[in-house]
Amino acid sequence: MKIRAIMINTFREAIRDKVLYSLLFFALLMIGGSILLGRLTIGENIKIIKDMGLASISIFGLLIAIFVGIGLVYKEIDKKTIYTVIAKPVHRYQFLLGKYLGLILTLLVEVAIMSFGLLLLVLSYEGHVELSILKAILLILFELMTITAVAILFSSFSTPILSGLFTLAVYIAGHLSRDLLAFGVESESAMIKYSTAFIYYSLPNLDNFNIKGRVVHEVLVSWEYLSFAMLYGVLYISIILLLSMVIFQKRDFR
Amino acid sequence: MIAVKTQGLSKEFRTGFTMKKVSALHNLNLEVEGGDIFGYVGPNGAGKTTTLKILTGLIYPASGNAWILGRDIRDVAIKKDIGFLPEGPYFYDYLTAKEFLYFYGQLFGMRKREIEKKVDELLDLVELRHVKDIQLRRFSKGMLQRIGIAQALINDPKLLLLDEPMSGLDPIGRAKIKEIILRLKEDGKTILFSSHILSDVEMLCDRVGILTQGRLIDVGSLDTLLGSGIKSIEIVTSHIEKDTLREIETVAEKVTLRDEKLVIVVNGEEDKDRVLGIINRNNGRLISLTPGRKTLEEYLVEKVNRGAAL
Ligand SMILES: Nc1ncnc2c1ncn2[C@@H]1O[C@H](COP(=O)(O)OP(=O)(O)OP(=O)(O)O)[C@@H](O)[C@H]1O
Ligand SMILES: [Mg+2]
Numbered sequence: 001m002k003i004r005a006i007m008i009n010t011f012r013e014a015i016r017d018k019v020l021y022s023l024l025f026f027a028l029l030m031i032g033g034s035i036l037l038g039r040l041t042i043g044e045n046i047k048i049i050k051d052m053g054l055a056s057i058s059i060f061g062l063l064i065a066i067f068v069g070i071g072l073v074y075k076e077i078d079k080k081t082i083y084t085v086i087a088k089p090v091h092r093y094q095f096l097l098g099k100y101l102g103l104i105l106t107l108l109v110e111v112a113i114m115s116f117g118l119l120l121l122v123l124s125y126e127g128h129v130e131l132s133i134l135k136a137i138l139l140i141l142f143e144l145m146t147i148t149a150v151a152i153l154f155s156s157f158s159t160p161i162l163s164g165l166f167t168l169a170v171y172i173a174g175h176l177s178r179d180l181l182a183f184g185v186e187s188e189s190a191m192i193k194y195s196t197a198f199i200y201y202s203l204p205n206l207d208n209f210n211i212k213g214r215v216v217h218e219v220l221v222s223w224e225y226l227s228f229a230m231l232y233g234v235l236y237i238s239i240i241l242l243l244s245m246v247i248f249q250k251r252d253f254r
Numbered sequence: 255m256i257a258v259k260t261q262g263l264s265k266e267f268r269t270g271f272t273m274k275k276v277s278a279l280h281n282l283n284l285e286v287e288g289g290d291i292f293g294y295v296g297p298n299g300a301g302k303t304t305t306l307k308i309l310t311g312l313i314y315p316a317s318g319n320a321w322i323l324g325r326d327i328r329d330v331a332i333k334k335d336i337g338f339l340p341e342g343p344y345f346y347d348y349l350t351a352k353e354f355l356y357f358y359g360q361l362f363g364m365r366k367r368e369i370e371k372k373v374d375e376l377l378d379l380v381e382l383r384h385v386k387d388i389q390l391r392r393f394s395k396g397m398l399q400r401i402g403i404a405q406a407l408i409n410d411p412k413l414l415l416l417d418e419p420m421s422g423l424d425p426i427g428r429a430k431i432k433e434i435i436l437r438l439k440e441d442g443k444t445i446l447f448s449s450h451i452l453s454d455v456e457m458l459c460d461r462v463g464i465l466t467q468g469r470l471i472d473v474g475s476l477d478t479l480l481g482s483g484i485k486s487i488e489i490v491t492s493h494i495e496k497d498t499l500r501e502i503e504t505v506a507e508k509v510t511l512r513d514e515k516l517v518i519v520v521n522g523e524e525d526k527d528r529v530l531g532i533i534n535r536n537n538g539r540l541i542s543l544t545p546g547r548k549t550l551e552e553y554l555v556e557k558v559n560r561g562a563a564l
Contacts, residue, residue, distance in 0.1 A: 005360035009346065016348045080344035084405060087310040087338035087415075088361040089330055252313035254267070 002090050003098040010102020014068060015109075024110060027060035031117050046125050047216050053118035054136055054212045061111055061144045062171065068106065069151025070163040072099050077253050086253065093245040100152055100241060107144050111137065135226055136215040142233035143209035147171055149240040150204065156244045157251065173199075174206035204236050255288035255323070257413050257444035258309065263318035265304055265468075278304040280468040282318070286446050286461070288412075291439050293455035294448040295550070296465035297558055302448040303341050305465075306415050310338050323412060334362065337406030341417040341448075343398055347391035351382055351401055354390060355408060362409045369408075376404040379434065396427040403434060414438060416447035420454055432458060452550040462550065466558050480547050487526045489518040490541040491533055498536040505529050515541060 014020055034052035035045075073096070076082040085095060115137050119129050150170050154163035173180075177200050184196025208229045211221045263282040266275045279301040286292045294302050307313045309320060309327060320327045323335055346354060352373060359369030377383040380400040390398065399419065406414060419435070420428045428451070435445055435458055449455050455462060456476060463473040472479060486507065492515050494502070499516070503509055505528050508519040520526050526543075533540060548556075 001363055002361050005357060009349075009357055012353075013346070013348055080340060080342055081346055083307075083310075083312055083340040084338065084343075084345070084358070084402075085361065086312055087333060087336065087340075088358060088409075089333040089363075090361050091330055250314075254307070254313055 003094050003101065006085070006090075006095055006098025007101040007105060010072070010099050011105045014103070014106040019067075020064065020106070020110070023060055023064060024113060027056050027110075027114050028117050030056040030060075031114065031121065035121070046122070049121055049125065050118075050133065050216045051212070053121065054133070054140070054215070057111060057114045057118065057137060058140045058143070058212070060114065061107060061140060062147060064107060064110055065103070065144045065148045066151055066164055066167050066171075068103055069148045070155045070160045070167060072103055072152060073155045073248070074160050074163070082253055092249050096152070096156070096245055096248050097241070100148065103148055103152075104145055107148065108141070111141055111144070132215045132218070132221060135221055136211050139209040139211055139226070139229055142230055143206055146174075146204045146206070146209070146233055146237055146240075149237045149244070153240050153244040153247075156248045170203060171206065174204045175210070177203045177205050178207055205232070208232055256285055256321075257288040257290070258284065258286040258292075258320070258322055258446060260284045260305075260309075260320040261318055263305070263308060263320055264316050265301075265308060265313065266316055277468050279308075279315070282465075282468075282470055284463060284470060284473070286444060288323075288444050289439070289442060290444055290460040291435065291458050292444075292446045293459035293462040294446060294465065295450070295452060295455055295462060295554060299467075300465040301468040302465055303417055304468075306338070306340075306417050306446075306448065309415060310336065334409060335412040337409065337411035337414045339399075339402045339406045339414075339416045339419055341421075343402040345390050345398065345402065345405075348389060350387050350389050351377065351393075352386040354401060355404055358405050358408045364409075372408055372410075376407055379407070380404045381430070395422045396424060399423055399427070399431070403431065407438075412443060414443060414445045414447070416445065418449055419447055420449055420451050428454065452554060456550045464554060464557060466561050471561055472557060476550070480550065480553055486546060486548060487520050487522075488542075488544045488546065489520065489526070489529055489533075490543075491516050491518065491538045492541060494533070494538045495536060498532060498538060501532050501536075502529055505532070 031053045034049045034056075037045075037048055037052065076085075076099070082095070086092065115134075119133070122129050122133065147167065147170075151163060151167045154166045158166070180196050181200040184193050184200070187193055187196070211225075211229075213219075214221055260282050263279055263284075264277070265279040266277045268274065269276055282301075282305065284305070294305070296302060304313070308315050309322065311327060311330070311333070322332045325332045346357070349357065355373045355376060356369055359372060364372070374383075377386050380403055382397060382400055382404070385393070385397065390401065393401065399422065403416070403419065406416070416435075419431050423431065432454060435447070438445055459476065461473065461475050462479060464471050490512075494516050499509070502516075502518060505520065505525050506518045507521050507525075510517045518529055520529055530540070532538075
């Protein structure tokens with residue numbers, strides 16, 4: 001109930017912010033723009049539309065997750081709006097969870113709007129929509145939820161600029177982490193083996209969530225795989241949020 | 255019932271590049287009796303806000319303990335009985351007044367009906383009903399202060415912690431807040447507020463605590479703090495000769511010239527009689543005689559200066 005109130009309040013703040021609308025506008029513009037690009041290439045233009053559409057959803061979602069995520073907690077402390085909330089019978093973890101869920105709700109709505117645009121486009125080209133594209137969007141959502149959790153973790157103890165950089169770094173490394181592990185396994189040195197393994201397991205393996213290529217090229221993605229990826233996401237997010245809560249619980253608001 | 259009690263409360267902040275320690279609060283032992291209006295005063299940086307932030311769980315003390323209404327402040331449940339107005343105040347400016355109060359009602363787990371009724375009541379109390387659908391970003395400072403008070407009252411708290419509730423308000427706004435504070439006392443609530451407007455503190459408070467450099471240097475009722483000090487009396491005269499003046503100066507605390515008139519301040523009845531005697535004997539003219547106790551402001555300035563000299 002209290003968490004829900006904080007979630008709705010966070011969502012309300014987001015939807016009353018104009019920046020979000022301009023981001024959404026650009027995302028839709030880019031999805032629409034894929035038609036033009038499709039025209040320029042021969043044949044395969046539905047693939048280009050799907051490819052660019054999914055990429056736009058993913059990138060603009062990422063922008064929102066990072067930009068809103070890093071300021072989510074920091075702004076409340078910096079603007080001192082958190083004072084009145086913490087002085088109420090609200091546990092700090094409830095506050096943090098409410099903020100997180102509020103941003104997830106925002107992302108959900110944004111992704112839904114962008115997806116709607118893309119699906120409409122696909123429908124007008126192909127006359128039907130395959131389920132697989134929804135699978136891809138679902139996993140994009142899980143990726144965004146993971147990144148948001150990471151952004152919150154950093155913003156629970158550091159400034160927005162640093163949090164932004166850290167989160168971006170995690171995003172990039174999270175997509176490369178499998179290569180890192182492969183590199184470590186082949187290495188002779190135990191030191192490198194262990195440290196690469198450590199980094200691999202502590203970073204989110206974001207490639208788990210990336211089935212865009214398979215969907216575009218119509219390779220089947222099984223439900224088993226989908227469930228595995230989502231379960232991984234939920235576990236990773238839980239651990240990160242738990243860690244954020246521990247940090248958040250200990251700090252002074254000043 | 256003791257509404258607020260602290261024992262050996264200390265807090266330091268690390269600031270700057272060197273992380274130098276600044277002691278904000280030092281071994282604070284404070285007691286606020288239930289039903290009282292308690293004035294928490296002291297110069298800038300004395301530690302008033304720090305105290306209130308510890309009591310509301312915004313920051314943690316380095317050492318010491320505190321209880322509110324008999325329960326340890328680490329218990330989040332005590333906040334059900336507290337209303338807090340932070341210094342500033344800073345609020346969610348994208349919310350309308352009504353949404354804003356509604357939000358805080360939800361944080362107490364109140365039901366929709368209950369919140370709606372309370373919100374209407376509070377909007378009337380702080381006279382903001384006519385702007386209830388306007389976003390807080392369009393509010394003036396006084397209006398923000400008032401919605402802040404309303405926010406602190408949403409749960410009908412037993413204890414109110416108000417950090418400079420009168421700051422930045424015009425005289426009418428201040429009078430309004432004072433009226434609200436007095437009404438809350440009538441309802442049996444305890445109010446602890448910090449302020450730099452000492453005339454307000456004098457008017458409202460049952461007891462006053464003086465804090466300077468993180469230390470509570472004095473606490474008590476106004477009568478004990480101010481009444482015990484020797485009463486000063488202001489005597490205004492004219493037609494005083496040079497020699498007479500010299501004689502008066504040996505007795506008086508302070509002598510100043512104001513509009514051709516002599517203003518003499520003496521301490522206590524005895525000195526007053528002596529000065530009046532001198533004036534009479536030398537055919538001076540008595541214009542007025544104003545007895546007065548020290549104001550809290552004078553008391554505070556004196557006290558703090560003496561503290562600084564130690
Ligand atoms: N966030 C902070 N970081 C570092 N030092 C701080 C911080 N907040 C307060 N202090 C220090 O703690 C001391 C007490 O500050 P506090 O804000 O409690 O004073 P105050 O009595 O409320 O003053 P004012 O009347 O100006 O509001 C001051 O020396 C101040 O510099
Ligand atoms: Mg202060």
